[in-house]
Amino acid sequence: MSKNLDFVKFDKVDKSYDGKVLVVKDLNLDIAEGEFITMLGPSGSGKTTCLMMLAGFETPTNGEIYLDKNPISNIPPHKRGIGMVFQNYALFPHMTVYENLAFPLKVRKFQKDEIDKKVDKALSMVSLSGFEHRMPGQLSGGQQQRVAVARSLVFDPQLVLMDEPLGALDKNLRESMQYEIKHIHESIGVTVVYVTHDQSEALTMSNRIAVFNDGKVQQLSSPDKLYEEPVNSFVAEFIGENNTFAGQVTNMSKDQCKVKLSDGTEIIANPVSVTSNGDKTTVSLRPERALINTKEKMDNNFKGKIEEVIYHGDHTRVRLDLLGNKEFILKVPNSSANMDIKMGNQINVSWNSHDARALDPK
Amino acid sequence: MSSETGKILTTDGIPLEVSLKKAERKNKIKAFLLVAPLLLFLLITYIFPIGDMLMRSVDDKMVTEMLPKTFKSMEKWDGKELPPEEVFESFYLDFQKLVEEKRDGKLSTQLNYTKNGFKSILKKLRRKAKNFEEGNYKEQIMAVHKRWADVEYWRAIQRRAPAYTSQKYLKGIDMYKNEEGKIVSVEEDRRVHRILWLRTLEIAFFVTLLCFLMAYPIAHLLATLPMKYSNLLMICVLLPFWTSLLVRTASWMILLQQQGVVNDFFVMIGLVADDSRPEMMFNKTGTYVAMTQILLPFMVLPLYSVMKTISPSLMRAGKSLGGTPFVAFWKVYFPLTIPGIGAGCLLVFILAIGYYITPALVGGASGTLISNQIAFHMKSTLDWSFASAMGLMLLAGVLAIYWVYNKLVGVDNIKLG
Numbered sequence: 001m002s003k004n005l006d007f008v009k010f011d012k013v014d015k016s017y018d019g020k021v022l023v024v025k026d027l028n029l030d031i032a033e034g035e036f037i038t039m040l041g042p043s044g045s046g047k048t049t050c051l052m053m054l055a056g057f058e059t060p061t062n063g064e065i066y067l068d069k070n071p072i073s074n075i076p077p078h079k080r081g082i083g084m085v086f087q088n089y090a091l092f093p094h095m096t097v098y099e100n101l102a103f104p105l106k107v108r109k110f111q112k113d114e115i116d117k118k119v120d121k122a123l124s125m126v127s128l129s130g131f132e133h134r135m136p137g138q139l140s141g142g143q144q145q146r147v148a149v150a151r152s153l154v155f156d157p158q159l160v161l162m163d164e165p166l167g168a169l170d171k172n173l174r175e176s177m178q179y180e181i182k183h184i185h186e187s188i189g190v191t192v193v194y195v196t197h198d199q200s201e202a203l204t205m206s207n208r209i210a211v212f213n214d215g216k217v218q219q220l221s222s223p224d225k226l227y228e229e230p231v232n233s234f235v236a237e238f239i240g241e242n243n244t245f246a247g248q249v250t251n252m253s254k255d256q257c258k259v260k261l262s263d264g265t266e267i268i269a270n271p272v273s274v275t276s277n278g279d280k281t282t283v284s285l286r287p288e289r290a291l292i293n294t295k296e297k298m299d300n301n302f303k304g305k306i307e308e309v310i311y312h313g314d315h316t317r318v319r320l321d322l323l324g325n326k327e328f329i330l331k332v333p334n335s336s337a338n339m340d341i342k343m344g345n346q347i348n349v350s351w352n353s354h355d356a357r358a359l360d361p362k
Numbered sequence: 363m364s365s366e367t368g369k370i371l372t373t374d375g376i377p378l379e380v381s382l383k384k385a386e387r388k389n390k391i392k393a394f395l396l397v398a399p400l401l402l403f404l405l406i407t408y409i410f411p412i413g414d415m416l417m418r419s420v421d422d423k424m425v426t427e428m429l430p431k432t433f434k435s436m437e438k439w440d441g442k443e444l445p446p447e448e449v450f451e452s453f454y455l456d457f458q459k460l461v462e463e464k465r466d467g468k469l470s471t472q473l474n475y476t477k478n479g480f481k482s483i484l485k486k487l488r489r490k491a492k493n494f495e496e497g498n499y500k501e502q503i504m505a506v507h508k509r510w511a512d513v514e515y516w517r518a519i520q521r522r523a524p525a526y527t528s529q530k531y532l533k534g535i536d537m538y539k540n541e542e543g544k545i546v547s548v549e550e551d552r553r554v555h556r557i558l559w560l561r562t563l564e565i566a567f568f569v570t571l572l573c574f575l576m577a578y579p580i581a582h583l584l585a586t587l588p589m590k591y592s593n594l595l596m597i598c599v600l601l602p603f604w605t606s607l608l609v610r611t612a613s614w615m616i617l618l619q620q621q622g623v624v625n626d627f628f629v630m631i632g633l634v635a636d637d638s639r640p641e642m643m644f645n646k647t648g649t650y651v652a653m654t655q656i657l658l659p660f661m662v663l664p665l666y667s668v669m670k671t672i673s674p675s676l677m678r679a680g681k682s683l684g685g686t687p688f689v690a691f692w693k694v695y696f697p698l699t700i701p702g703i704g705a706g707c708l709l710v711f712i713l714a715i716g717y718y719i720t721p722a723l724v725g726g727a728s729g730t731l732i733s734n735q736i737a738f739h740m741k742s743t744l745d746w747s748f749a750s751a752m753g754l755m756l757l758a759g760v761l762a763i764y765w766v767y768n769k770l771v772g773v774d775n776i777k778l779g
Contacts, residue, residue, distance in 0.1 A: 055682055077681040078690070090679035094697045103693070104683035155684065 644726025668702030
């Protein structure tokens, strides 16, 4: 079976609640069959609205959404056959786990023995066999979450939407649930649209990530590309840690440019969204790409003063005053070679111009 | 180890339990003192009057106290034939004492309640008794009137011996103890109270139903509308609370009377002819309309407080899982509102069953309830013991409803807010 590359298609979708502000602006997004796509963005960026439009609880103000090539704007939610996991699980508190899972099957008029079989299968998938007769209130947060996932999958939907499903869990549980959901996705091949504001969650789980801000998709790409090659300063800032220098492009060539900072120094950067001399820019550099006292040859070498040292066990975070940026962060791996990191010391910092991405000004 | 001996000691060697009690005693005393005024208030204004009512409703000491010797000597009498001389003698002595104290009139009234015909023979006895000779009172009393030789009359006296009676309660359900001591219903055309009880239940039931049907959508709106609209709506719901009950009832009288606003409107739109305006006041319709309106907030508020806690995502979940809006409502939303429905219905039903002012003002003859009958006996006939008996029967009814509700739904499931 060839994969359907636009299984879900947002076509020029606009959404406004009050007729004044567009919450979603001209959204075009294709989601392939079997894909795990995450909508990532700060709150109010329109990602949940997109999910609600897909689920049918909101209607697009303009444009159309296609599911498997069929427009769905006029189909009510209960006829779309889309599974959904809600933010606070939305388990029915007056029903047992079994009844919760059987609900979508009963409304579809399945036979009793078939319901039993499917509920059994779904519960074993989230390793909760034997919990059929518990009430949701008797389960821990993680268990409720798993029931919610099982319920959204029990009627074999082709598409499952998840609206910040792990938001209410503590850190450890959240991480293990991330893997669990990822494994379920891999084993049954369902298409998942996942909404979160937690970037590490998005990076670990997704095939592709759509970064939302201000009602628009800022970048849509795989997690590694998103982290390594952000296309604008919002994405660079939002995904992972980031050191920035504001400046002006002075010497533009094909794959390198010089950027003059406010204190007069020039650094060599990789022109991503600048085109000509004189453009204002923000240069973005990941903390782990800058090295201290390295013997490697790199085209940016500067001296900085250590302002703060924070011990993190496996690594040490060092805050530097470098080229006028007092918030320059370095991650130094914890090894015996780096013992001279003390507050007030001057150290050499170097990085490759390829990793310093000259993006749009903030 | 101290735990091996079964007692855990504190570091000072005092048993833990003792130490804990000591530590908590002060708080317990404080807590008690805080609730003491309320407890006292309840005791004086609620528990004590109810106890007094209970006593009053079964109290039948009057005759018992007037004929102490008679009843004592009657203890051995089997009631089959005429009582022995001893009874006649003690009755004569009791009666003479009453005559001296001028209380014989009361006795004759009381005995006449029990059996007709006592008034005249007691009068005659009083006249003749002055000339009685000592000894053989049986002969002498029987000679006064032939009824004194009738065993029925002596049995009637004996029936008044117990200091307590259930007579008022029987009267409350249109029954009485006949001369053989059997409990029977009064004649069909004299049964007033049963009709009233049934009507009270009927009106309370339908008012509860009407309130529920109207309050459910309102409460749902209140719980789901955005804050600025729901606040306004809430004020509309609460507005009747801020208006005097009498004013509200009186305005219903203005609206519903035959020449009233509602009837005028019906005539205007041609629903009814001008000369056949329906009577909506001083009958059951008036009671229904006014009581439903007045009790509506008591249904809305518990429903609202429960609906407020139901996350809107539950309905969404129901729909996204494939339930039609109706299925999602019926299987998911409705069951979650049952605690509120229970609380609201119980509240409205209990309030309705004892409702007084509104039915008294707008009910007319066919719309009055049992509470109006109680008030009637309190104020007009001054039969307080009967009023107390009916009041207690009403209380017992309410408790019974509460018990049934507890069995069916569970009081723990009530949510008043």
